Amino acid sequence: MAEEIYQLSATEISSRLAAGKLTSRAVVEALISRYHQLNKKIGAFTSLDEKDVLAQADASDARRKAGKVLSPLDGIPVAIKENIAVKGQPLTCSSKMLANLISPYDAHVVEALKSAGAIIYGRLNMDEFAMGSSTENSAIQKTFNPWDLTRIPGGSSGGSAASLASGLVPLALGSDTGGSIRQPASHCGIVGMKPTYGLVSRFGLVAFASSLDQIGPMARTVADCELLLNVLASPDARDMTCFDSTQRNQLPVASEKSLRIGVPKGVLGKGVGAEVAAATQAAIDFYKSKGATIIEVDLPSSDLAVPTYYVVATAEASSNLARYDGVRYGHRSANAKTPIEMMTNSRSEGFGPEVKRRILLGTFVLSAGYADAYYVRALRARSKIRAEHLAALEKVDMILSPTVPTPAFKVGEKVSDPLQLYLEDIFTIPANLAGLPALSVPCGKSGHLPVGFHLVGAPLSESKLFAAAQLFESAHSFANQQPTL
Amino acid sequence: MSDAWEIVIGLEVHVQLHTRAKVFASASWGFGKEPNEQVDPVVLGLPGTLPVVNREAVEKAILFGLVVDAEIPEQCAWDRKNYFYPDNPKNYQLTQKDFPVTMGGKVEIELPGAARNIMGEHKWIRIHHAHLEEDVGKLSHSGSGSLVDYNRAGVPLLEIVTEPDLRSAAEASAFLNALVVKLTQAGVADCDMEKGQLRCDANVSVRRVGDTQLGTRTETKNLNSISGVRDCIIYESKRQIAQIEAGNKITQETRGWNAEMSRGYVLRDKEDAHDYRYFPDPDIPTLKISRETVNRLKKHVPEAPFDRQRRYIEKLNLPYTAASVLIADKALADWFETAVAAHPTNAAGIANWAANDLLRELSAQSGTEVGSDETPAVKISLDSCLIKPAQLAGLVKLTDEGVISKQQAKEVFTEMFSTGKDALAIVEAKGLRQNSDTGELEKIVAEVIADPAVAKSIAEYRAGNEKAINALKGPIMKRTQGKANPVMIDQLLRKLLG
Numbered sequence: 015m016a017e018e019i020y021q022l023s024a025t026e027i028s029s030r031l032a033a034g035k036l037t038s039r040a041v042v043e044a045l046i047s048r049y050h051q052l053n054k055k056i057g058a059f060t061s062l063d064e065k066d067v068l069a070q071a072d073a074s075d076a077r078r079k080a081g082k083v084l085s086p087l088d089g090i091p092v093a094i095k096e097n098i099a100v101k102g103q104p105l106t107c108s109s110k111m112l113a114n115l116i117s118p119y120d121a122h123v124v125e126a127l128k129s130a131g132a133i134i135y136g137r138l139n140m141d142e143f144a145m146g147s148s149t150e151n152s153a154i155q156k157t158f159n160p161w162d163l164t165r166i167p168g169g170s171s172g173g174s175a176a177s178l179a180s181g182l183v184p185l186a187l188g189s190d191t192g193g194s195i196r197q198p199a200s201h202c203g204i205v206g207m208k209p210t211y212g213l214v215s216r217f218g219l220v221a222f223a224s225s226l227d228q229i230g231p232m233a234r235t236v237a238d239c240e241l242l243l244n245v246l247a248s249p250d251a252r253d254m255t256c257f258d259s260t261q262r263n264q265l266p267v268a269s270e271k272s273l274r275i276g277v278p279k280g281v282l283g284k285g286v287g288a289e290v291a292a293a294t295q296a297a298i299d300f301y302k303s304k305g306a307t308i309i310e311v312d313l314p315s316s317d318l319a320v321p322t323y324y325v326v327a328t329a330e331a332s333s334n335l336a337r338y339d340g341v342r343y344g345h346r347s348a349n350a351k352t353p354i355e356m357m358t359n360s361r362s363e364g365f366g367p368e369v370k371r372r373i374l375l376g377t378f379v380l381s382a383g384y385a386d387a388y389y390v391r392a393l394r395a396r397s398k399i400r401a402e403h404l405a406a407l408e409k410v411d412m413i414l415s416p417t418v419p420t421p422a423f424k425v426g427e428k429v430s431d432p433l434q435l436y437l438e439d440i441f442t443i444p445a446n447l448a449g450l451p452a453l454s455v456p457c458g459k460s461g462h463l464p465v466g467f468h469l470v471g472a473p474l475s476e477s478k479l480f481a482a483a484q485l486f487e488s489a490h491s492f493a494n495q496q497p498t499l
Numbered sequence: 500m501s502d503a504w505e506i507v508i509g510l511e512v513h514v515q516l517h518t519r520a521k522v523f524a525s526a527s528w529g530f531g532k533e534p535n536e537q538v539d540p541v542v543l544g545l546p547g548t549l550p551v552v553n554r555e556a557v558e559k560a561i562l563f564g565l566v567v568d569a570e571i572p573e574q575c576a577w578d579r580k581n582y583f584y585p586d587n588p589k590n591y592q593l594t595q596k597d598f599p600v601t602m603g604g605k606v607e608i609e610l611p612g613a614a615r616n617i618m619g620e621h622k623w624i625r626i627h628h629a630h631l632e633e634d635v636g637k638l639s640h641s642g643s644g645s646l647v648d649y650n651r652a653g654v655p656l657l658e659i660v661t662e663p664d665l666r667s668a669a670e671a672s673a674f675l676n677a678l679v680v681k682l683t684q685a686g687v688a689d690c691d692m693e694k695g696q697l698r699c700d701a702n703v704s705v706r707r708v709g710d711t712q713l714g715t716r717t718e719t720k721n722l723n724s725i726s727g728v729r730d731c732i733i734y735e736s737k738r739q740i741a742q743i744e745a746g747n748k749i750t751q752e753t754r755g756w757n758a759e760m761s762r763g764y765v766l767r768d769k770e771d772a773h774d775y776r777y778f779p780d781p782d783i784p785t786l787k788i789s790r791e792t793v794n795r796l797k798k799h800v801p802e803a804p805f806d807r808q809r810r811y812i813e814k815l816n817l818p819y820t821a822a823s824v825l826i827a828d829k830a831l832a833d834w835f836e837t838a839v840a841a842h843p844t845n846a847a848g849i850a851n852w853a854a855n856d857l858l859r860e861l862s863a864q865s866g867t868e869v870g871s872d873e874t875p876a877v878k879i880s881l882d883s884c885l886i887k888p889a890q891l892a893g894l895v896k897l898t899d900e901g902v903i904s905k906q907q908a909k910e911v912f913t914e915m916f917s918t919g920k921d922a923l924a925i926v927e928a929k930g931l932r933q934n935s936d937t938g939e940l941e942k943i944v945a946e947v948i949a950d951p952a953v954a955k956s957i958a959e960y961r962a963g964n965e966k967a968i969n970a971l972k973g974p975i976m977k978r979t980q981g982k983a984n985p986v987m988i989d990q991l992l993r994k995l996l997g
Contacts, residue, residue, distance in 0.1 A: 337589045337590050342543055380777075
């Protein structure tokens with residue numbers, strides 16, 4: 015039984031706060047002390063304003079004393095990825111380009127968390143502008159996997175996953191464009207969900223690829239993850255792609271039948287590590303033992319997912335990141351004589367190599383003479399992938415696969431091989447292309463390294479996915495796991 | 500080979516729509532603010548901000564479409580036009596490349612007539628489409644560096660693209676004048692060119708009369724006055740004709756216009772053309788345009804100015820000049836019609852007052868010049884006009900009924916304009932009423948006839964000299980201190996003299 019405060023789940027903290035057995039201040043003090051002990055080693059947090067979080071904790075305790083508790087999250091710390099706007103705090107996206115930017119406004123999700131009384135707790139490292147799968151592309155610092163400090167935590171929400179796995183915080187926000195929540199969740203042995211596209215407002219999330227980006231919850235248990243999502247998911251008129259209240263009430267029809275789980279043909283074959291395959295197979299067998307029907311599903315266009323993603327995502331990114339030019343904010347080159355030279359030099363100096371690579375690729379695929387061959391074809395492939403997934407999800411409730419083919423690799427191992435790195439996202443990308451909800455749940459170890467399995471559901475079927483994940487978690491010992499540090 | 504040349508012109512007119520907020524942000528906009536006062540995180544393109552389509556701007560664009568008989572599609576969508584420039588906060592502009600808000604349409608124009616009071620030829624100019632986009636900021640260069648003001652960034656801009664239907668600088672001017680009248684009358688835009696609310700790109704090519712192929716065109720950007728468009732077309736068509744006649748080819752190029760020098764210059768040729776890397780904006784879902792919205796907006800479409808002109812001339816018997824003056828200003832024309840409703844028998848009389856005396860006084864009051872080239876819709880305000888339509892109708896009625904003379908009416912009008920009093924009240928107060936009391940007047944007329952001093956004139960009249968009767972009118976007027984109604988005097992004289 016977990017006794018240290020840093021080991022408690024958010025749900026447990028919430029009930030202890032409600033029972034008067036714990037104060038928010040005590041929670042925050044314990045986490046600050048843990049932060050001092052571990053953050054240098056893990057590199058999860060980029061900043062933590064101790065005075066501010068203690069003041070928020072005292073305010074929450076005062077509310078509780080006055081009987082004015084705002085929500086089950088009142089007084090519970092939630093850490094925020096570096097690409098989500100918090101008023102008065104840095105919004106660096108772990109880039110030199112935005113090193114000095116202080117956000118003048120709150121993201122919708124931050125407003126929602128504040129209204130729920132949650133403590134906006136510290137900022138989390140990431141790959142620069144969320145481009146990467148290892149958090150090695152951060153211009154601020156490296157982040158290490160708490161289960162093995164010689165390995166990467168995954169990315170781009172590597173700081174979020176590592177902070178949870180090392181007990182630095184009970185809840186964290188990530189963002190997911192091609193797997194950036196689920197892949198690090200799998201590598202760090204935690205739970206992470208990418209919601210249905212449109213469920214959570216993107217207002218205040220620094221755009222990487224607008225048609226794919228979603229903010230999502232990350233936690234050490236399925237229940238915590240769901241608790242956090244319920245606060246994040248609300249209508250917001252400032253994001254036109256965010257569902258209004260009518261749209262979000264069009265929930266999928268509950269199935270009368272027992273759980274039907276689809277497993278893509280050959281999903282545990284080529285490229286999947288033996289122990290990852292075994293852990294995933296064990297999860298399939300578990301569901302079967304619980305009465306689920308396992309159905310093989312055919313998703314023939316899955317092979318197109320990675321190339322499609324790298325065309326669509328980079329095309330949008332090349333345009334989204336055009337605004338960083340040193341004119342209004344962010345890094346401005348000191349070596350320029352004309353406005354155009356200033357813009358060019360600022361960008362050359364401010365962006366890291368992976369960001370530049372993707373901007374160049376995206377600019378190319380949209381160029382006259384090439385757009386039809388790349389961008390337009392990618393859009394067609396995307397429609398096909400979405401259609402195939404929606405068709406499969408008529409026959410099954412969810413599709414199960416590994417989250418990542420292999421466990422966390424060594425720091426520096428794949429730095430020089432971007433194509434190999436892009437394959438990290440082979441199982442997670444289709445959910446982004448199709449706009450579907452998906453989550454990663456810990457399901458075992460590959461050696462000493464955690465691995466997770468992946469569930470994708472129909473639009474707005476988040477609660478179904480959480481229920482299935484809960485069923486698995488309750489029967490196993492991976493919930494709230496933390497390595498000894 | 501013919502020496503006669505035909506000029507072919509198509510215009511792209513950029514109009515700032517009349518809205519409270521910017522097109523994708525809630526920041527307000529307007530003229531005369533300090534630099535960068537009218538910005539917010541969305542306008543500045545701060546990281547994490549997203550565009551939200553301003554419904555008011557979309558409705559104004561749809562209203563424009565209805566005003567020019569365009570097709571309003573079931574849906575429209577926005578694309579990103581990518582290019583780097585410091586006045587462009589996101590380094591892409593949101594515009595509509597493939598699914599514009601209105602398709603097609605046409606605008607009726609009138610060319611200058613042979614004389615000021617003669618109607619010119621009417622012609623229809625087809626509109627290809629109009630799309631809704633965002634304006635950019637303004638970059639200015641000083642000795643110490645460059646400064647950028649984003650107040651204008653994100654202002655809703657409707658780009659109206661014509662077919663190549665215009666054939667002369669005069670037609671282009673007439674088109675822009677007609678367009679401005681339509682846009683302002685429907686409340687779509689204010690079109691104040693001095694504030695940059697209407698800018699124009701002119702595509703010009705020339706060909707020999709009879710040729711069916713279009714010549715190579717050039718595009719001159721950013722013309723900010725109607726006279727600039729006219730001068731540029733004259734300059735550019737002459738330049739092209741001279742080039743061809745000298746045996747040279749026209750290069751397809753983008754040009755600028757120096758208004759002070761009245762000269763065009765090359766900005767960039769085809770090889771340097773931008774690759775804008777257009778793609779659908781992922782932040783703005785395709786916008787459905789409901790037929791309910793379209794039908795609701797149809798009710799706000801004013802009568803077309805030239806339909807009104809025809810109605811005034813044909814149904815109300817107005818002279819061409821008065822009709823043309825009235826239709827240029829919807830408020831004035833509406834005002835005029837309210838007055839006519841109060842006194843329907845003399846619309847021309849009311850029009851004469853409204854189009855001349857009233858307009859002159861109002862213009863003098865507001866300090867604008869009537870009908871100058873750059874302000875085809877005369878900038879006058881009827882809100883502050885003290886005379887109400889029914890009151891002007893009352894004045895015309897008093898004149899028509901012979902209660903006051905035309906000369907007296909001028910005096911009454913001046914008083915009405917400065918005080919807002921009823922015509923009748925002024926007539927009574929000033930004692931201007933012409934005497935129409937038959938009994939009293941008949942007594943005076945009889946007394947004058949009895950006066951031996953006029954006996955000679957009476958004899959001459961009776962002998963058949965019609966004009967001799969006039970000699971009797973002077974003494975009658977004198978005895979009535981000028982208040983007698985001349986028409987009644989005449990009638991009474993003839994009656995009493997048998």
